[in-house]
Amino acid sequence: MxxxxxxxxxxxxxxxxxNIPEQVLRAMNRNNEDYRSPAVPALTKTLLEDVKKIFKTTSGTPFLFPTTGTGAWESALTNTLSPGDRIVSFLIGQFSLLWIDQQQRLNFKVDVIESDWGEGAKLDVLAAKLAADTDHTIKAVCIVHNETATGVTNDLSLVRRILDEYRHPALFLVDGVSSICALDFRMDDWGVDVALTGSQKALSLPTGIGIVCASPRALEASKTAKSLRVFFDWKDYLKFYNLGTYWPYTPSIQLLYGLRAALDLVFEEGxxxxxxxxxxxxxxxxxxxxxxxxxxxxxxxxxxxxxxxxxxxxxxxxxxxxxxxxxxxxxxxxxxxxxxxxxxxxxxxxxxxxxxxxxxxxxxxxxxxxxxxxxxxxxxxxxxxxxxxxxxxxxxxxxxx
Ligand SMILES: Cc1ncc(COP(=O)(O)O)c(C=O)c1O
Incomplete structure (x- = not known):
């Protein structure tokens, strides 16, 4: 080459x-291991506890999917919603566009609120929709926190405030792919129901882990959500969490050690x-x-x-x-x-x-x-x-x- x-x-x-830090590169430079040995579950347990800190959640349940941000999107949607569900989604740039495309292909009825590229989400339109939706037909509000295509950051605390103002029970689903672990992000304070990111962004790892974090309300919704899901089903993960073995299928050992090193660096810096x-x-x-x-x-x-x-x-x-x-x-x-x-x-x-x-x-x-x-x-x-x-x-x- x-x-x-x-x-x-x-x-x-x-x-x-x-860029991947040297410490992470070195941590990942290792042989494969038996993921069913006691060592990998012990490592995984620390990772699950510690990723919660970068989402600023104590009540959320994290999942480390072997995937990218796009897979994490799919996991967030299919675990919480049923085909035909009405959702509201903001189109403000290429990544919100792609997420909306996925939402439509998964057969949700999407109310798209479009802004000029370079502008943020039109939250006044969201407020009007929630005010009019007295029957609570809107099941989720989806928003990209930081639109990577245009460099636009949306104010998530305002979205929460609007949902609360209208006492609307819609789930609050957030793409934090280019924000979490770099921008101020507070899953619990802002009442986010599902937040997600990808390992190759602020965590500075190779691509390959889609981190999804579900609130107790989102976990509850997953019990009745009818969207077809297999690889991304939270239920399979929860089963293995309860067994203390953590993995329904083979994780990347190298990425897990990399994630450990990446989190250590974040906590060392603060x-x-x-x-x-x-x-x-x-x-x-x-x-x-x-x-x-x-x-x-x-x-x-x-x-x-x-x-x-x-x-x-x-x-x-x-x-x-x-x-x-x-x-x-x-x-x-x-x-x-x-x-x-x-x-x-x-x-x-x-x-x-x-x-x-x-x-x-x-x-x-x-x-x-x-x-x-x-x-x-x-x-x-x-x-x-x-x-x-x-x-x-x-x-x-x-x-x-
Ligand atoms: C905000 C945002 N969401 C989702 C994605 C898609 O992530 P991936 O390419 O890891 O599937 C990206 C990728 O750049 C992104 O910036």
Missing amino acids: DYVYGPGRNHLFVPGPV LENVIARHKRLGQATRLAVEAWGLKNCTQKEEWHSDTVTAVLVPPYIDSSEIVRRAWKRYNLSLGLGLNKVAGKVFRIGHLGHLNELQLLGCLAGVEMILKDVGYPVKLGSGVAAASSYFQNNIPLIPSRI
């Missing part, structure tokens, strides 16, 4: 999959410090974009994402060319614009195992590329804005104080 070789590290700044670091990374990126004279795809500050920034380019530039050039010339991987915003935005992922100086490298690369493609940027302008912010805001590394 010589043709992809580039000296030094690839600067991986797509919004997932992200979850709140992880969230604060992402805030700094997001803010510095936005300052750089402003200094370049470019616009953020995200239309309002309240929706700004601290895990991904989608940067709008002027109409005379094809953003795909920026992404191509970044990889070919600077060994920098940026995110493409997807679907409606293809060619119009490029994305800087700033989540997971990443520090501020790494981000400055990425921003320097973006400046050079912008110049390459004919955009009149002053080299160093974005880096200066970001580093001046960092210099004033980076705390000491928690483990070195």
Whole structure:
């Protein structure tokens, strides 16, 4: 594979999959093991206890599916709903679009609430729908917390408040794929019924674990939900949880050890410090974009994402060319614009195992590329804005104080 070789590290700044820490790589570099030996259930028990902390739940029940975010979506839906159920879902970008497509293919009746790409979920429309739904025909509200395609973060506490205001019993299902373990996420406080994420995002693992967490209400709903499910059935997992062996089928041993190491790193840094670091990374990126004279795809500050920034380019530039050039010339991987915003935005992922100086490298690369493609940027302008912010805001590394 010589043709992809580039000296030094690839600067991986797509919004997932992200950089894997050395500690995780080393933890995963091991032989297979018998998952029915006492060691693997003992390890699994600690993982199930500890993933609850990144969802901020004490009452939730987590499941570690050998899958991706897409499988985790399916698990959330099929375990809690029956074919024909009416659900409300927000379309704000490519990933919410894909989830809605899955919801429709699973035969739910979806009320789609659409926003312009770059805007957040229209919660006033949700409020109107819930107010009108006195018979409680709406069985679930589905929302992508952080739309990775546009860099939009929705306010989940508001969704909860609206559900409560109308005393509506709909289940609250949340895609936290590019938010959980990076952005403020509180499953219990916000009364989320099913939350899910994928291992290749903020947890900085390889792709392959879909983490789904179910509230007691969601578990109760799963007892009567009639959607067909086999591989993703919570019941099979619960049976093995009760037996203390945990696995209805073969888990990836390497990923389990990787997850252990990833969680240890999060707890060593402190979850709140992880969230604060992402805030700094997001803010510095936005300052750089402003200094370049470019616009953020995200239309309002309240929706700004601290895990991904989608940067709008002027109409005379094809953003795909920026992404191509970044990889070919600077060994920098940026995110493409997807679907409606293809060619119009490029994305800087700033989540997971990443520090501020790494981000400055990425921003320097973006400046050079912008110049390459004919955009009149002053080299160093974005880096200066970001580093001046960092210099004033980076705390000491928690483990070195
Ligand atoms: C918000 C969001 N949801 C779901 C997915 C789908 O996850 P996967 O590609 O792991 O199936 C992604 C992938 O990037 C995502 O960003």
